[in-house]
Structures are given as C-alpha cells and as structure tokens.
Amino acid sequence: DSGVTQTPKHLITATGQRVTLRCSPRSGDLSVYWYQQSLDQGLQFLIQYYNGEERAKGNILERFSAQQFPDLHSELNLSSLELGDSALYFCASSVTGGAEPQHFGDGTRLSIL
Amino acid sequence: GQQVMQIPQYQHVQEGEDFTTYCNSSTTLSNIQWYKQRPGGHPVFLIQLVKSGEVKKQKRLTFQFGEAKKNSSLHITATQTTDVGTYFCAGLDDKIIFGKGTRLHILP
Numbered sequence: 467d468s469g470v471t472q473t474p475k476h477l478i479t480a481t482g483q484r485v486t487l488r489c490s491p492r493s494g495d496l497s498v499y500w501y502q503q504s505l506d507q508g509l510q511f512l513i514q515y516y517n518g519e520e521r522a523k524g525n526i527l528e529r530f531s532a533q534q535f536p537d538l539h540s541e542l543n544l545s546s547l548e549l550g551d552s553a554l555y556f557c558a559s560s561v562t563g564g565a566e567p568q569h570f571g572d573g574t575r576l577s578i579l
Numbered sequence: 580g581q582q583v584m585q586i587p588q589y590q591h592v593q594e595g596e597d598f599t600t601y602c603n604s605s606t607t608l609s610n611i612q613w614y615k616q617r618p619g620g621h622p623v624f625l626i627q628l629v630k631s632g633e634v635k636k637q638k639r640l641t642f643q644f645g646e647a648k649k650n651s652s653l654h655i656t657a658t659q660t661t662d663v664g665t666y667f668c669a670g671l672d673d674k675i676i677f678g679k680g681t682r683l684h685i686l687p
Contacts, residue, residue, distance in 0.1 A: 468621070499675075508585075508667060508679035509622065522674040556621060565610045565671050567624035 469493060470571035472557050478577045484545040487574045489557030491538055497521065497563030498540040500532055501556040503573070509556065515540055516563040544576070552578045581606050583670045585678030593686050598655040600681035602668035610671050611644055611651045616680070617664040625653075625666075660685050 469492035477485055491498050500512040511524035515534035526532075529547075534540045544551060554575050558568035582605045592598050602611065610629045614622040626635055628644035628651060635642045641654045655662055665680040 468623075501677075509669075509677040511675055511677065514674070524674060558622075565627070565629070567612065567627065568622075568675075569624070570621040572621050 468569040468571060470557060470559050470569050472555075472571035472574050474574060475572065476575050476577070478579060479547060480579050481547055481549060483547050484543065485547065485576065487542040487544070487555055487557075487576075489540045489542070489559075489571060491540070491557075491559030492569050495559035495561050495569070496538065497560045498534055498538070499558040499560075499568060500526075500540070500542050501558065503554040503556060504552075512542070514563060521563055547578050549578050552576060581670070581672050581674075581676055583668060583676045583678045585668055585681055587681055588679065589682045589684070591684045591686060592658050594660060595657050598658050598662070598683055600653050600666050600668075600683075602651045602653075602670070602678050604649045604670045604672075604676075606672055607648050608670040608672055609648075611648075612669040612671070612675075613642060613651075613653055614667045614669060614677075615664050616667065620664075622667060655683075658683070658685055660687065 471490040473488045497516040499514045501509045512526040514522040532542045554573045556573045558570045584603045612627045613625040616622045632646045633644040639656045665682045667680045669677045
C-alpha cells in the first residue's frame with residue numbers, strides 16, 4: 467500500500483461528458499502529480515502541484531484541468547471526453563516535489579463509450 | 580523538447596537469463612529514477628541515480644548512470660518469474676519525463 471488513494475477505481479462514461487478524478491496524497495507529502503497511461507504506452511506526465519500551486523505542466527490537453535486543495539488532495543477534471551481519452555490515470559505524490567521518489571496510487575481506469 | 584527513449588520495448592527471456600534495459604535522454608539530466616510496474620499494478624519506485632557514472636546494486640539488479648548523465652541502464656542477473664513487469668526510467672530535468680518502458684516476459 468503506497469498510501470496514495472485514488473477514487474473512483476473505474477469510471478465508464480460517454481463521449482462529450484465531463485468527469486472528476488480524485489487523489490489523496492500520502493500523509494506528509496506536499497506534491498501531487500497526474501499521469502495518463504494508455505494501452506501499451508508509457509506514463510505521460512500531465513501536471514504537478516506543490517502545496518496548492520501548479521509547479522510543472524506536461525502534455526495536458528486544454529480540455530483537462532486540475533487543482534490541489536488546501537487539505538492537499540487533488541482533482542483532475544476531464545471535459546468534452548473523446549474516445550481517445552480512455553486510459554488509466556495515475557496520481558503520485560512526493561514530499562517536496564523535487565528529485566525524490568514518487569509514490570503512485572492504484573489509478574483510475576476511465577473508459578469512454 | 581526533452582525526450583527520454585527506452586529500449587527495447589519488449590524483451591522475452593528464459594528464466595535464469597540476464598536482462599538489460601537502456602534509457603537515453605536528449606538532454607543532460609539532473610537525476611534518473613527507475614520504476615517497476617507489475618501487470619495490473621501501479622509503478623513502484625526502485626532507485627534514483629544522481630551522480631555522473633554512478634552504479635548502484637539491489638540484489639540481482641544493477642543500475643548505472645552514464646558519465647554524461649544522458650543515459651542509464653538497468654541490468655537484472657539470472658531473472659526470476661517475480662521480475663515480470665514493465666520497467667520505466669524517468670529523467671528529471673526541469674520536469675520529469677518517463678520513458679515508454681520495457682516490458683519483460685519470463686519464459687519458464
């Protein structure tokens with residue numbers, strides 16, 4: 467158990483819809499990362515937050531947005547969903563968001579029908 | 580932009596054989612991390628390398644960071660069925676970039 471909690475575990479929705487994925491970081495970790503993993507693909511870094519502020523941005527689409535709240539949990543919002551957005555979305559956390567190990571949650575599997 | 584390439588994409592080995600995966604960056608990295616993802620699981624941190632030419636060992640696993648800090652390798656000696664999974668390198672420059680991973684299959 468990594469200590470990182472992601473909900474829901476599975477999400478099935480239709481094209482054009484909007485969903486919110488939730489992540490609670492490991493106790494004591496201030497930084498949260500979001501990743502997208504498609505079938506047979508690596509981990510695409512989407513965005514990173516540290517203590518409520520955006521720290522780094524990766525290949526995140528404009529239809530996607532995220533935020534980190536004062537209690538340090540984070541949400542990833544995906545809107546105008548397309549079939550190609552079907553993927554496993556991982557959240558990871560680390561203490562300071564610098565050069566240190568990241569601890570991953572179990573992921574949310576998003577299926578777009 | 581910054582890229583991290585990892586080869587091979589897939590590797591099948593007989594149990595007991597050695598395995599190596601290579602990671603190459605288009606830019607100099609401040610450090611490199613390695614993760615393992617078991618089938619159906621999430622990535623789990625294995626190790627971090629920081630110094631040029633650094634070599635670290637964990638039992639049967641040997642990790643190297645190149646002198647120019649642009650490449651790295653993971654070598655597993657005498658593979659076991661428990662080594663099955665996908666091994667990712669992740670390079671850190673101004674942000675973290677993961678390679679696409681090497682999926683290791685072990686043939687009994």
